[in-house]
Amino acid sequence: MTVLSAALRAEATALGFDAVAIASPDALGDAGARLRDFLAAGMHGDMDWLADRPERRTSPRGLWADVQAVIMLGVNYGPATDPRETLAQRDRGAISVYARGDDYHEVIKPRLKALARWLVATAGGDVKVFVDTAAVMEKPLAASGGLGWQGRHTNLVSRDFGSWLFLGALFTTLPLPPDAPAEDRCGSCRACLDACPTDAFVAPYRLDARRCVSYLTIEHKGPIPPELREKLGNRIYGCDDCLAACPWNKFAQAGRDAKLAAREALNAPSLAELAGLDDAAFREKFRKTAIKRTGRDRVVRNVMIAIGNSGDAGLADAAQARLADASPLVRGAAVWALSRLLPADEFSALAACHRAGETDPQVREEWTLGVSQNDASSPLPARGER
Structure with missing residues:
Protein backbone atom coordinates (compact mmCIF):
# COMPACT_ATOMS: atom_id res chain seq x y z
CA MET A 1 0.00 0.00 0.00
CA ALA A 80 -30.38 -3.61 14.25
CA THR A 81 -33.01 -6.36 13.88
CA ASP A 82 -34.09 -8.78 11.17
CA PRO A 83 -36.24 -6.75 8.74
CA ARG A 84 -38.27 -9.84 7.86
CA GLU A 85 -40.04 -9.61 11.22
CA THR A 86 -42.42 -7.05 9.70
CA LEU A 87 -43.73 -9.61 7.21
CA ALA A 88 -45.82 -11.23 9.95
CA GLN A 89 -47.63 -7.94 10.70
CA ARG A 90 -50.14 -8.15 7.87
CA ASP A 91 -51.86 -4.83 8.63
CA ARG A 92 -48.48 -3.08 8.37
CA GLY A 93 -46.26 -2.28 5.42
CA ALA A 94 -42.77 -3.73 5.04
CA ILE A 95 -40.28 -1.16 3.73
CA SER A 96 -36.78 -2.15 2.68
CA VAL A 97 -34.12 -1.23 5.23
CA TYR A 98 -32.25 1.04 2.84
CA ALA A 99 -35.30 3.29 2.36
CA ARG A 100 -36.28 3.81 6.01
CA THR A 173 -6.86 10.20 -13.29
CA LEU A 174 -4.25 9.28 -10.67
CA PRO A 175 -2.69 5.83 -11.34
CA LEU A 176 -3.37 4.40 -7.87
CA PRO A 177 -2.34 0.75 -7.45
CA PRO A 178 -5.40 -1.53 -7.26
CA ASP A 179 -6.21 -3.77 -4.32
CA ALA A 180 -6.52 -7.53 -4.70
CA PRO A 181 -9.99 -8.86 -5.60
CA ALA A 182 -12.12 -10.60 -3.00
CA GLU A 183 -12.65 -14.34 -3.05
CA ASP A 184 -16.21 -15.58 -3.62
CA ARG A 185 -17.15 -17.22 -0.33
CA CYS A 186 -20.75 -18.21 -1.10
CA GLY A 187 -19.78 -21.83 -1.66
CA SER A 188 -22.86 -24.00 -2.18
CA CYS A 189 -25.10 -21.89 0.06
CA ARG A 190 -28.59 -21.26 -1.34
CA ALA A 191 -30.05 -19.22 1.51
CA CYS A 192 -30.55 -16.06 -0.53
CA LEU A 193 -31.95 -17.89 -3.57
CA ASP A 194 -34.42 -19.90 -1.51
CA ALA A 195 -35.56 -16.81 0.40
CA CYS A 196 -36.86 -14.99 -2.69
CA PRO A 197 -40.68 -14.85 -2.46
CA THR A 198 -41.16 -14.56 -6.23
CA ASP A 199 -38.48 -17.00 -7.47
CA ALA A 200 -36.71 -14.16 -9.27
CA PHE A 201 -33.37 -15.98 -9.49
CA VAL A 202 -33.29 -18.02 -12.68
CA ALA A 203 -29.90 -19.37 -11.58
CA PRO A 204 -27.26 -18.48 -8.99
CA TYR A 205 -25.84 -15.03 -9.78
CA ARG A 206 -28.62 -14.42 -12.33
CA LEU A 207 -31.66 -12.29 -11.46
CA ASP A 208 -34.75 -11.72 -13.59
CA ALA A 209 -35.65 -8.23 -12.42
CA ARG A 210 -39.17 -8.59 -13.81
CA ARG A 211 -39.98 -10.95 -10.95
CA CYS A 212 -38.02 -9.14 -8.25
CA VAL A 213 -40.13 -7.49 -5.54
CA SER A 214 -37.80 -4.47 -5.43
CA TYR A 215 -38.26 -3.93 -9.16
CA LEU A 216 -42.02 -4.50 -9.03
CA THR A 217 -42.64 -2.13 -6.13
CA ILE A 218 -40.18 0.62 -7.13
CA GLU A 219 -39.27 0.60 -10.83
CA HIS A 220 -42.31 -0.99 -12.47
CA LYS A 221 -44.73 1.67 -13.66
CA GLY A 222 -47.80 -0.40 -14.46
CA PRO A 223 -50.08 -2.77 -12.54
CA ILE A 224 -48.36 -5.55 -10.61
CA PRO A 225 -48.69 -8.76 -12.68
CA PRO A 226 -51.64 -10.74 -11.24
CA GLU A 227 -49.62 -13.94 -10.81
CA LEU A 228 -47.12 -12.16 -8.55
CA ARG A 229 -49.45 -10.07 -6.38
CA GLU A 230 -50.05 -12.62 -3.67
CA LYS A 231 -46.31 -13.31 -3.43
CA LEU A 232 -45.63 -9.67 -2.52
CA GLY A 233 -47.35 -10.11 0.84
CA ASN A 234 -47.12 -6.80 2.70
CA ARG A 235 -43.91 -5.65 1.01
CA ILE A 236 -44.77 -2.14 -0.13
CA TYR A 237 -41.31 -0.81 -1.02
CA GLY A 238 -38.43 -3.06 -1.91
CA CYS A 239 -37.54 -6.40 -0.41
CA ASP A 240 -34.82 -7.49 2.03
CA ASP A 241 -35.44 -11.23 2.00
CA CYS A 242 -32.40 -12.32 -0.02
CA LEU A 243 -30.13 -9.84 1.76
CA ALA A 244 -31.36 -10.73 5.24
CA ALA A 245 -30.97 -14.46 4.57
CA CYS A 246 -27.22 -14.16 3.90
CA PRO A 247 -25.24 -16.06 6.60
CA TRP A 248 -22.42 -13.51 6.39
CA ASN A 249 -24.69 -10.98 8.10
CA LYS A 250 -23.85 -12.64 11.42
CA PHE A 251 -20.49 -10.86 11.32
CA ALA A 252 -22.03 -7.46 10.53
CA GLN A 253 -22.64 -4.71 13.03
CA ALA A 254 -25.65 -2.42 12.84
CA GLY A 255 -25.04 0.74 10.83
CA ARG A 256 -23.73 3.66 12.88
CA ASP A 257 -24.74 6.52 10.60
CA ALA A 258 -27.49 8.56 12.25
CA LYS A 259 -28.70 10.02 8.93
CA LEU A 260 -29.24 6.55 7.50
CA ALA A 261 -30.91 5.18 10.63
CA ALA A 262 -34.50 4.06 10.23
CA ARG A 263 -37.17 6.56 11.12
CA GLU A 264 -39.61 5.15 13.62
CA ALA A 265 -42.53 6.18 11.39
CA LEU A 266 -41.17 3.98 8.59
CA ASN A 267 -40.74 0.85 10.70
CA ALA A 268 -43.91 -1.13 9.86
CA PRO A 269 -46.25 1.80 9.07
CA SER A 270 -50.00 1.25 9.11
CA LEU A 271 -51.48 0.19 5.77
CA ALA A 272 -54.72 2.01 6.59
CA GLU A 273 -52.82 5.25 7.13
CA LEU A 274 -50.73 4.88 3.98
CA ALA A 275 -53.81 4.11 1.89
CA GLY A 276 -55.24 7.52 2.67
CA LEU A 277 -52.21 9.59 1.66
CA ASP A 278 -52.78 12.22 -1.00
CA ASP A 279 -49.81 13.64 -2.88
CA ALA A 280 -49.08 16.41 -0.36
CA ALA A 281 -49.29 14.04 2.63
CA PHE A 282 -47.14 11.48 0.80
CA ARG A 283 -44.43 14.05 0.12
CA GLU A 284 -44.42 15.14 3.73
CA LYS A 285 -44.32 11.64 5.20
CA PHE A 286 -41.50 10.50 2.94
CA ARG A 287 -39.60 13.76 2.84
CA LYS A 288 -35.86 13.30 2.15
CA THR A 289 -36.25 9.54 1.60
CA ALA A 290 -35.71 7.43 -1.50
CA ILE A 291 -39.40 6.52 -1.37
CA LYS A 292 -40.41 10.05 -2.31
CA ARG A 293 -38.71 9.67 -5.69
CA THR A 294 -40.90 6.70 -6.60
CA GLY A 295 -44.03 8.79 -6.29
CA ARG A 296 -47.31 8.54 -4.46
CA ASP A 297 -49.29 6.52 -7.02
CA ARG A 298 -46.89 3.57 -7.26
CA VAL A 299 -46.49 3.38 -3.50
CA VAL A 300 -50.26 3.49 -2.84
CA ARG A 301 -50.66 0.83 -5.57
CA ASN A 302 -48.32 -1.34 -3.51
CA VAL A 303 -50.28 -0.57 -0.35
CA MET A 304 -53.47 -1.76 -2.06
CA ILE A 305 -51.79 -5.04 -2.98
CA ALA A 306 -50.64 -5.44 0.64
CA ILE A 307 -54.18 -4.74 1.86
CA GLY A 308 -55.48 -7.40 -0.50
CA ASN A 309 -52.97 -9.85 0.95
CA SER A 310 -53.72 -8.94 4.56
CA GLY A 311 -56.77 -11.15 5.01
CA ASP A 312 -58.11 -8.33 7.19
CA ALA A 313 -61.64 -7.36 6.16
CA GLY A 314 -61.31 -4.33 8.42
CA LEU A 315 -59.05 -2.80 5.77
CA ALA A 316 -61.69 -3.06 3.05
CA ASP A 317 -62.95 0.45 3.75
CA ALA A 318 -59.44 1.86 3.18
CA ALA A 319 -59.33 0.11 -0.20
CA GLN A 320 -62.87 1.11 -1.12
CA ALA A 321 -62.00 4.76 -0.54
CA ARG A 322 -59.43 4.47 -3.33
CA LEU A 323 -61.98 3.41 -5.97
CA ALA A 324 -62.42 7.09 -6.75
CA ASP A 325 -58.70 7.81 -6.81
CA ALA A 326 -57.43 10.02 -9.63
CA SER A 327 -54.82 7.39 -10.54
CA PRO A 328 -56.05 4.36 -12.51
CA LEU A 329 -52.99 2.51 -11.18
CA VAL A 330 -54.34 2.93 -7.66
CA ARG A 331 -57.96 2.24 -8.61
CA GLY A 332 -57.04 -1.04 -10.31
CA ALA A 333 -55.05 -2.25 -7.31
CA ALA A 334 -57.92 -1.24 -5.00
CA VAL A 335 -60.33 -3.34 -7.06
CA TRP A 336 -58.03 -6.35 -6.69
CA ALA A 337 -57.74 -5.80 -2.94
CA LEU A 338 -61.52 -5.67 -2.55
CA SER A 339 -61.95 -8.82 -4.66
CA ARG A 340 -59.84 -10.57 -2.03
CA LEU A 341 -61.49 -9.08 1.06
CA LEU A 342 -65.19 -8.82 0.28
CA PRO A 343 -67.74 -11.61 -0.05
CA ALA A 344 -68.86 -12.23 -3.63
CA ASP A 345 -72.21 -10.47 -3.36
CA GLU A 346 -70.71 -7.29 -1.89
CA PHE A 347 -67.99 -7.19 -4.51
CA SER A 348 -70.47 -7.78 -7.33
CA ALA A 349 -72.63 -4.94 -6.05
CA LEU A 350 -69.61 -2.61 -6.06
CA ALA A 351 -68.73 -3.74 -9.56
CA ALA A 352 -72.22 -2.95 -10.77
CA CYS A 353 -71.86 0.58 -9.39
CA HIS A 354 -68.34 1.33 -10.62
CA ARG A 355 -67.49 -0.71 -13.70
CA ALA A 356 -69.79 1.00 -16.19
CA GLY A 357 -68.48 4.46 -15.33
CA GLU A 358 -64.81 3.46 -15.25
CA THR A 359 -62.85 5.21 -18.00
CA ASP A 360 -59.66 3.14 -17.84
CA PRO A 361 -59.78 -0.21 -19.69
CA GLN A 362 -57.31 -1.89 -17.36
CA VAL A 363 -59.37 -0.97 -14.31
CA ARG A 364 -62.54 -2.24 -16.02
CA GLU A 365 -60.72 -5.48 -16.67
CA GLU A 366 -59.83 -5.71 -12.96
CA TRP A 367 -63.54 -5.46 -12.13
CA THR A 368 -64.39 -8.17 -14.67
CA LEU A 369 -61.68 -10.50 -13.41
CA GLY A 370 -62.65 -9.88 -9.80
CA VAL A 371 -66.27 -10.76 -10.42
CA SER A 372 -65.41 -13.91 -12.37
CA GLN A 373 -62.95 -15.09 -9.72
CA ASN A 374 -65.40 -14.42 -6.90
CA ASP A 375 -68.15 -16.27 -8.76
CA ALA A 376 -65.87 -19.25 -9.20
CA SER A 377 -64.87 -19.37 -5.54
CA SER A 378 -66.81 -20.38 -2.46
CA PRO A 379 -69.02 -17.66 -0.98
CA LEU A 380 -67.42 -15.63 1.76
CA PRO A 381 -69.25 -14.58 4.90
CA ALA A 382 -70.40 -10.99 5.21
CA ARG A 383 -67.96 -8.65 6.86
CA GLY A 384 -69.90 -8.47 10.09
CA GLU A 385 -69.73 -12.26 10.42
CA ARG A 386 -65.93 -12.50 10.07
Whole structure:
Protein backbone atom coordinates (compact mmCIF):
# COMPACT_ATOMS: atom_id res chain seq x y z
CA MET A 1 0.00 0.00 0.00
CA THR A 2 1.38 3.40 -0.96
CA VAL A 3 1.54 6.36 1.39
CA LEU A 4 -1.19 8.07 -0.67
CA SER A 5 -3.44 5.01 -0.54
CA ALA A 6 -3.07 4.81 3.25
CA ALA A 7 -3.83 8.51 3.64
CA LEU A 8 -6.83 8.13 1.34
CA ARG A 9 -8.27 5.37 3.50
CA ALA A 10 -7.76 7.40 6.66
CA GLU A 11 -9.49 10.42 5.14
CA ALA A 12 -12.38 8.30 3.86
CA THR A 13 -12.87 6.82 7.32
CA ALA A 14 -12.86 10.29 8.85
CA LEU A 15 -15.58 11.33 6.40
CA GLY A 16 -17.85 8.49 7.47
CA PHE A 17 -17.08 5.67 5.03
CA ASP A 18 -16.83 2.18 6.49
CA ALA A 19 -14.98 0.45 3.64
CA VAL A 20 -12.54 1.54 0.93
CA ALA A 21 -11.13 -0.32 -2.08
CA ILE A 22 -9.15 0.72 -5.14
CA ALA A 23 -10.02 -1.01 -8.41
CA SER A 24 -8.58 -0.92 -11.88
CA PRO A 25 -11.00 0.44 -14.51
CA ASP A 26 -10.11 -2.61 -16.61
CA ALA A 27 -11.00 -5.19 -13.96
CA LEU A 28 -14.70 -5.82 -14.65
CA GLY A 29 -14.04 -9.34 -15.89
CA ASP A 30 -17.14 -10.92 -17.41
CA ALA A 31 -19.54 -8.37 -15.89
CA GLY A 32 -20.01 -6.65 -19.24
CA ALA A 33 -20.92 -9.89 -20.99
CA ARG A 34 -23.36 -10.79 -18.22
CA LEU A 35 -24.99 -7.37 -18.55
CA ARG A 36 -25.42 -7.83 -22.30
CA ASP A 37 -27.00 -11.27 -21.75
CA PHE A 38 -29.31 -9.78 -19.10
CA LEU A 39 -30.46 -7.05 -21.48
CA ALA A 40 -30.83 -9.39 -24.46
CA ALA A 41 -33.15 -11.60 -22.38
CA GLY A 42 -35.29 -8.57 -21.50
CA MET A 43 -34.78 -9.19 -17.79
CA HIS A 44 -34.41 -5.44 -17.11
CA GLY A 45 -38.15 -4.92 -17.66
CA ASP A 46 -39.12 -1.22 -17.58
CA MET A 47 -35.60 -0.10 -16.69
CA ASP A 48 -34.84 1.33 -20.11
CA TRP A 49 -31.98 3.37 -18.67
CA LEU A 50 -30.03 0.13 -18.22
CA ALA A 51 -30.22 -0.56 -21.96
CA ASP A 52 -29.29 3.00 -22.92
CA ARG A 53 -25.75 2.95 -24.36
CA PRO A 54 -24.65 -0.16 -22.42
CA GLU A 55 -21.07 0.30 -23.61
CA ARG A 56 -20.74 3.00 -20.95
CA ARG A 57 -21.43 0.39 -18.29
CA THR A 58 -19.26 -2.40 -19.60
CA SER A 59 -16.10 -0.33 -19.02
CA PRO A 60 -15.47 2.74 -16.84
CA ARG A 61 -13.41 4.08 -19.73
CA GLY A 62 -16.58 4.12 -21.79
CA LEU A 63 -17.93 6.64 -19.28
CA TRP A 64 -14.68 8.60 -18.88
CA ALA A 65 -11.74 7.79 -21.11
CA ASP A 66 -9.16 9.38 -18.78
CA VAL A 67 -9.92 7.33 -15.68
CA GLN A 68 -6.88 5.49 -14.27
CA ALA A 69 -8.28 4.16 -10.99
CA VAL A 70 -11.68 3.71 -9.36
CA ILE A 71 -11.99 4.22 -5.62
CA MET A 72 -14.98 2.27 -4.30
CA LEU A 73 -16.41 3.32 -0.96
CA GLY A 74 -18.96 1.62 1.26
CA VAL A 75 -21.23 2.79 4.06
CA ASN A 76 -22.72 0.19 6.38
CA TYR A 77 -26.50 0.40 6.72
CA GLY A 78 -27.01 -2.90 8.53
CA PRO A 79 -30.28 -3.07 10.51
CA ALA A 80 -30.38 -3.61 14.25
CA THR A 81 -33.01 -6.36 13.88
CA ASP A 82 -34.09 -8.78 11.17
CA PRO A 83 -36.24 -6.75 8.74
CA ARG A 84 -38.27 -9.84 7.86
CA GLU A 85 -40.04 -9.61 11.22
CA THR A 86 -42.42 -7.05 9.70
CA LEU A 87 -43.73 -9.61 7.21
CA ALA A 88 -45.82 -11.23 9.95
CA GLN A 89 -47.63 -7.94 10.70
CA ARG A 90 -50.14 -8.15 7.87
CA ASP A 91 -51.86 -4.83 8.63
CA ARG A 92 -48.48 -3.08 8.37
CA GLY A 93 -46.26 -2.28 5.42
CA ALA A 94 -42.77 -3.73 5.04
CA ILE A 95 -40.28 -1.16 3.73
CA SER A 96 -36.78 -2.15 2.68
CA VAL A 97 -34.12 -1.23 5.23
CA TYR A 98 -32.25 1.04 2.84
CA ALA A 99 -35.30 3.29 2.36
CA ARG A 100 -36.28 3.81 6.01
CA GLY A 101 -33.85 6.68 6.60
CA ASP A 102 -32.64 9.65 4.59
CA ASP A 103 -32.00 9.06 0.89
CA TYR A 104 -28.52 7.53 0.81
CA HIS A 105 -27.70 9.31 -2.45
CA GLU A 106 -28.01 12.65 -0.68
CA VAL A 107 -26.09 11.44 2.37
CA ILE A 108 -23.14 9.86 0.57
CA LYS A 109 -22.59 12.25 -2.34
CA PRO A 110 -21.37 15.22 -0.20
CA ARG A 111 -18.85 12.90 1.45
CA LEU A 112 -17.63 11.68 -1.92
CA LYS A 113 -17.20 15.27 -3.07
CA ALA A 114 -15.29 16.09 0.11
CA LEU A 115 -12.98 13.12 -0.44
CA ALA A 116 -12.52 14.14 -4.08
CA ARG A 117 -11.51 17.66 -3.04
CA TRP A 118 -9.05 16.23 -0.53
CA LEU A 119 -7.52 13.91 -3.14
CA VAL A 120 -7.04 16.69 -5.70
CA ALA A 121 -5.57 19.03 -3.07
CA THR A 122 -3.24 16.29 -1.82
CA ALA A 123 -2.10 14.61 -5.03
CA GLY A 124 -3.57 16.49 -7.99
CA GLY A 125 -5.26 14.85 -10.94
CA ASP A 126 -8.90 15.08 -11.89
CA VAL A 127 -11.90 13.30 -10.36
CA LYS A 128 -15.56 12.40 -10.91
CA VAL A 129 -17.96 11.07 -8.26
CA PHE A 130 -20.92 8.74 -8.67
CA VAL A 131 -23.59 7.38 -6.28
CA ASP A 132 -25.86 5.09 -8.29
CA THR A 133 -26.51 8.03 -10.61
CA ALA A 134 -24.59 7.08 -13.75
CA ALA A 135 -23.58 4.09 -15.85
CA VAL A 136 -21.21 2.61 -13.27
CA MET A 137 -21.17 -1.10 -12.41
CA GLU A 138 -20.47 -0.51 -8.75
CA LYS A 139 -20.74 -4.07 -7.50
CA PRO A 140 -18.28 -5.70 -9.94
CA LEU A 141 -15.85 -2.84 -9.42
CA ALA A 142 -16.16 -3.15 -5.63
CA ALA A 143 -15.53 -6.89 -5.89
CA SER A 144 -12.49 -6.43 -8.13
CA GLY A 145 -11.00 -4.09 -5.52
CA GLY A 146 -11.63 -6.47 -2.61
CA LEU A 147 -14.54 -4.65 -0.95
CA GLY A 148 -16.48 -7.91 -1.07
CA TRP A 149 -17.78 -10.33 -3.66
CA GLN A 150 -20.98 -10.49 -5.67
CA GLY A 151 -23.05 -13.12 -3.96
CA ARG A 152 -25.48 -15.53 -5.53
CA HIS A 153 -28.18 -12.88 -5.02
CA THR A 154 -26.09 -10.56 -7.28
CA ASN A 155 -25.54 -8.09 -4.43
CA LEU A 156 -22.21 -7.35 -2.82
CA VAL A 157 -21.31 -9.44 0.23
CA SER A 158 -18.65 -8.27 2.67
CA ARG A 159 -16.90 -10.37 5.32
CA ASP A 160 -17.27 -7.42 7.70
CA PHE A 161 -20.68 -5.99 6.75
CA GLY A 162 -22.59 -8.87 5.22
CA SER A 163 -25.01 -7.75 2.51
CA TRP A 164 -25.51 -4.26 3.96
CA LEU A 165 -23.26 -1.78 2.14
CA PHE A 166 -24.21 1.34 0.22
CA LEU A 167 -21.68 1.97 -2.53
CA GLY A 168 -20.20 5.11 -4.04
CA ALA A 169 -17.46 5.53 -6.64
CA LEU A 170 -14.72 8.08 -7.16
CA PHE A 171 -13.02 8.01 -10.57
CA THR A 172 -9.56 9.56 -10.70
CA THR A 173 -6.86 10.20 -13.29
CA LEU A 174 -4.25 9.28 -10.67
CA PRO A 175 -2.69 5.83 -11.34
CA LEU A 176 -3.37 4.40 -7.87
CA PRO A 177 -2.34 0.75 -7.45
CA PRO A 178 -5.40 -1.53 -7.26
CA ASP A 179 -6.21 -3.77 -4.32
CA ALA A 180 -6.52 -7.53 -4.70
CA PRO A 181 -9.99 -8.86 -5.60
CA ALA A 182 -12.12 -10.60 -3.00
CA GLU A 183 -12.65 -14.34 -3.05
CA ASP A 184 -16.21 -15.58 -3.62
CA ARG A 185 -17.15 -17.22 -0.33
CA CYS A 186 -20.75 -18.21 -1.10
CA GLY A 187 -19.78 -21.83 -1.66
CA SER A 188 -22.86 -24.00 -2.18
CA CYS A 189 -25.10 -21.89 0.06
CA ARG A 190 -28.59 -21.26 -1.34
CA ALA A 191 -30.05 -19.22 1.51
CA CYS A 192 -30.55 -16.06 -0.53
CA LEU A 193 -31.95 -17.89 -3.57
CA ASP A 194 -34.42 -19.90 -1.51
CA ALA A 195 -35.56 -16.81 0.40
CA CYS A 196 -36.86 -14.99 -2.69
CA PRO A 197 -40.68 -14.85 -2.46
CA THR A 198 -41.16 -14.56 -6.23
CA ASP A 199 -38.48 -17.00 -7.47
CA ALA A 200 -36.71 -14.16 -9.27
CA PHE A 201 -33.37 -15.98 -9.49
CA VAL A 202 -33.29 -18.02 -12.68
CA ALA A 203 -29.90 -19.37 -11.58
CA PRO A 204 -27.26 -18.48 -8.99
CA TYR A 205 -25.84 -15.03 -9.78
CA ARG A 206 -28.62 -14.42 -12.33
CA LEU A 207 -31.66 -12.29 -11.46
CA ASP A 208 -34.75 -11.72 -13.59
CA ALA A 209 -35.65 -8.23 -12.42
CA ARG A 210 -39.17 -8.59 -13.81
CA ARG A 211 -39.98 -10.95 -10.95
CA CYS A 212 -38.02 -9.14 -8.25
CA VAL A 213 -40.13 -7.49 -5.54
CA SER A 214 -37.80 -4.47 -5.43
CA TYR A 215 -38.26 -3.93 -9.16
CA LEU A 216 -42.02 -4.50 -9.03
CA THR A 217 -42.64 -2.13 -6.13
CA ILE A 218 -40.18 0.62 -7.13
CA GLU A 219 -39.27 0.60 -10.83
CA HIS A 220 -42.31 -0.99 -12.47
CA LYS A 221 -44.73 1.67 -13.66
CA GLY A 222 -47.80 -0.40 -14.46
CA PRO A 223 -50.08 -2.77 -12.54
CA ILE A 224 -48.36 -5.55 -10.61
CA PRO A 225 -48.69 -8.76 -12.68
CA PRO A 226 -51.64 -10.74 -11.24
CA GLU A 227 -49.62 -13.94 -10.81
CA LEU A 228 -47.12 -12.16 -8.55
CA ARG A 229 -49.45 -10.07 -6.38
CA GLU A 230 -50.05 -12.62 -3.67
CA LYS A 231 -46.31 -13.31 -3.43
CA LEU A 232 -45.63 -9.67 -2.52
CA GLY A 233 -47.35 -10.11 0.84
CA ASN A 234 -47.12 -6.80 2.70
CA ARG A 235 -43.91 -5.65 1.01
CA ILE A 236 -44.77 -2.14 -0.13
CA TYR A 237 -41.31 -0.81 -1.02
CA GLY A 238 -38.43 -3.06 -1.91
CA CYS A 239 -37.54 -6.40 -0.41
CA ASP A 240 -34.82 -7.49 2.03
CA ASP A 241 -35.44 -11.23 2.00
CA CYS A 242 -32.40 -12.32 -0.02
CA LEU A 243 -30.13 -9.84 1.76
CA ALA A 244 -31.36 -10.73 5.24
CA ALA A 245 -30.97 -14.46 4.57
CA CYS A 246 -27.22 -14.16 3.90
CA PRO A 247 -25.24 -16.06 6.60
CA TRP A 248 -22.42 -13.51 6.39
CA ASN A 249 -24.69 -10.98 8.10
CA LYS A 250 -23.85 -12.64 11.42
CA PHE A 251 -20.49 -10.86 11.32
CA ALA A 252 -22.03 -7.46 10.53
CA GLN A 253 -22.64 -4.71 13.03
CA ALA A 254 -25.65 -2.42 12.84
CA GLY A 255 -25.04 0.74 10.83
CA ARG A 256 -23.73 3.66 12.88
CA ASP A 257 -24.74 6.52 10.60
CA ALA A 258 -27.49 8.56 12.25
CA LYS A 259 -28.70 10.02 8.93
CA LEU A 260 -29.24 6.55 7.50
CA ALA A 261 -30.91 5.18 10.63
CA ALA A 262 -34.50 4.06 10.23
CA ARG A 263 -37.17 6.56 11.12
CA GLU A 264 -39.61 5.15 13.62
CA ALA A 265 -42.53 6.18 11.39
CA LEU A 266 -41.17 3.98 8.59
CA ASN A 267 -40.74 0.85 10.70
CA ALA A 268 -43.91 -1.13 9.86
CA PRO A 269 -46.25 1.80 9.07
CA SER A 270 -50.00 1.25 9.11
CA LEU A 271 -51.48 0.19 5.77
CA ALA A 272 -54.72 2.01 6.59
CA GLU A 273 -52.82 5.25 7.13
CA LEU A 274 -50.73 4.88 3.98
CA ALA A 275 -53.81 4.11 1.89
CA GLY A 276 -55.24 7.52 2.67
CA LEU A 277 -52.21 9.59 1.66
CA ASP A 278 -52.78 12.22 -1.00
CA ASP A 279 -49.81 13.64 -2.88
CA ALA A 280 -49.08 16.41 -0.36
CA ALA A 281 -49.29 14.04 2.63
CA PHE A 282 -47.14 11.48 0.80
CA ARG A 283 -44.43 14.05 0.12
CA GLU A 284 -44.42 15.14 3.73
CA LYS A 285 -44.32 11.64 5.20
CA PHE A 286 -41.50 10.50 2.94
CA ARG A 287 -39.60 13.76 2.84
CA LYS A 288 -35.86 13.30 2.15
CA THR A 289 -36.25 9.54 1.60
CA ALA A 290 -35.71 7.43 -1.50
CA ILE A 291 -39.40 6.52 -1.37
CA LYS A 292 -40.41 10.05 -2.31
CA ARG A 293 -38.71 9.67 -5.69
CA THR A 294 -40.90 6.70 -6.60
CA GLY A 295 -44.03 8.79 -6.29
CA ARG A 296 -47.31 8.54 -4.46
CA ASP A 297 -49.29 6.52 -7.02
CA ARG A 298 -46.89 3.57 -7.26
CA VAL A 299 -46.49 3.38 -3.50
CA VAL A 300 -50.26 3.49 -2.84
CA ARG A 301 -50.66 0.83 -5.57
CA ASN A 302 -48.32 -1.34 -3.51
CA VAL A 303 -50.28 -0.57 -0.35
CA MET A 304 -53.47 -1.76 -2.06
CA ILE A 305 -51.79 -5.04 -2.98
CA ALA A 306 -50.64 -5.44 0.64
CA ILE A 307 -54.18 -4.74 1.86
CA GLY A 308 -55.48 -7.40 -0.50
CA ASN A 309 -52.97 -9.85 0.95
CA SER A 310 -53.72 -8.94 4.56
CA GLY A 311 -56.77 -11.15 5.01
CA ASP A 312 -58.11 -8.33 7.19
CA ALA A 313 -61.64 -7.36 6.16
CA GLY A 314 -61.31 -4.33 8.42
CA LEU A 315 -59.05 -2.80 5.77
CA ALA A 316 -61.69 -3.06 3.05
CA ASP A 317 -62.95 0.45 3.75
CA ALA A 318 -59.44 1.86 3.18
CA ALA A 319 -59.33 0.11 -0.20
CA GLN A 320 -62.87 1.11 -1.12
CA ALA A 321 -62.00 4.76 -0.54
CA ARG A 322 -59.43 4.47 -3.33
CA LEU A 323 -61.98 3.41 -5.97
CA ALA A 324 -62.42 7.09 -6.75
CA ASP A 325 -58.70 7.81 -6.81
CA ALA A 326 -57.43 10.02 -9.63
CA SER A 327 -54.82 7.39 -10.54
CA PRO A 328 -56.05 4.36 -12.51
CA LEU A 329 -52.99 2.51 -11.18
CA VAL A 330 -54.34 2.93 -7.66
CA ARG A 331 -57.96 2.24 -8.61
CA GLY A 332 -57.04 -1.04 -10.31
CA ALA A 333 -55.05 -2.25 -7.31
CA ALA A 334 -57.92 -1.24 -5.00
CA VAL A 335 -60.33 -3.34 -7.06
CA TRP A 336 -58.03 -6.35 -6.69
CA ALA A 337 -57.74 -5.80 -2.94
CA LEU A 338 -61.52 -5.67 -2.55
CA SER A 339 -61.95 -8.82 -4.66
CA ARG A 340 -59.84 -10.57 -2.03
CA LEU A 341 -61.49 -9.08 1.06
CA LEU A 342 -65.19 -8.82 0.28
CA PRO A 343 -67.74 -11.61 -0.05
CA ALA A 344 -68.86 -12.23 -3.63
CA ASP A 345 -72.21 -10.47 -3.36
CA GLU A 346 -70.71 -7.29 -1.89
CA PHE A 347 -67.99 -7.19 -4.51
CA SER A 348 -70.47 -7.78 -7.33
CA ALA A 349 -72.63 -4.94 -6.05
CA LEU A 350 -69.61 -2.61 -6.06
CA ALA A 351 -68.73 -3.74 -9.56
CA ALA A 352 -72.22 -2.95 -10.77
CA CYS A 353 -71.86 0.58 -9.39
CA HIS A 354 -68.34 1.33 -10.62
CA ARG A 355 -67.49 -0.71 -13.70
CA ALA A 356 -69.79 1.00 -16.19
CA GLY A 357 -68.48 4.46 -15.33
CA GLU A 358 -64.81 3.46 -15.25
CA THR A 359 -62.85 5.21 -18.00
CA ASP A 360 -59.66 3.14 -17.84
CA PRO A 361 -59.78 -0.21 -19.69
CA GLN A 362 -57.31 -1.89 -17.36
CA VAL A 363 -59.37 -0.97 -14.31
CA ARG A 364 -62.54 -2.24 -16.02
CA GLU A 365 -60.72 -5.48 -16.67
CA GLU A 366 -59.83 -5.71 -12.96
CA TRP A 367 -63.54 -5.46 -12.13
CA THR A 368 -64.39 -8.17 -14.67
CA LEU A 369 -61.68 -10.50 -13.41
CA GLY A 370 -62.65 -9.88 -9.80
CA VAL A 371 -66.27 -10.76 -10.42
CA SER A 372 -65.41 -13.91 -12.37
CA GLN A 373 -62.95 -15.09 -9.72
CA ASN A 374 -65.40 -14.42 -6.90
CA ASP A 375 -68.15 -16.27 -8.76
CA ALA A 376 -65.87 -19.25 -9.20
CA SER A 377 -64.87 -19.37 -5.54
CA SER A 378 -66.81 -20.38 -2.46
CA PRO A 379 -69.02 -17.66 -0.98
CA LEU A 380 -67.42 -15.63 1.76
CA PRO A 381 -69.25 -14.58 4.90
CA ALA A 382 -70.40 -10.99 5.21
CA ARG A 383 -67.96 -8.65 6.86
CA GLY A 384 -69.90 -8.47 10.09
CA GLU A 385 -69.73 -12.26 10.42
CA ARG A 386 -65.93 -12.50 10.07
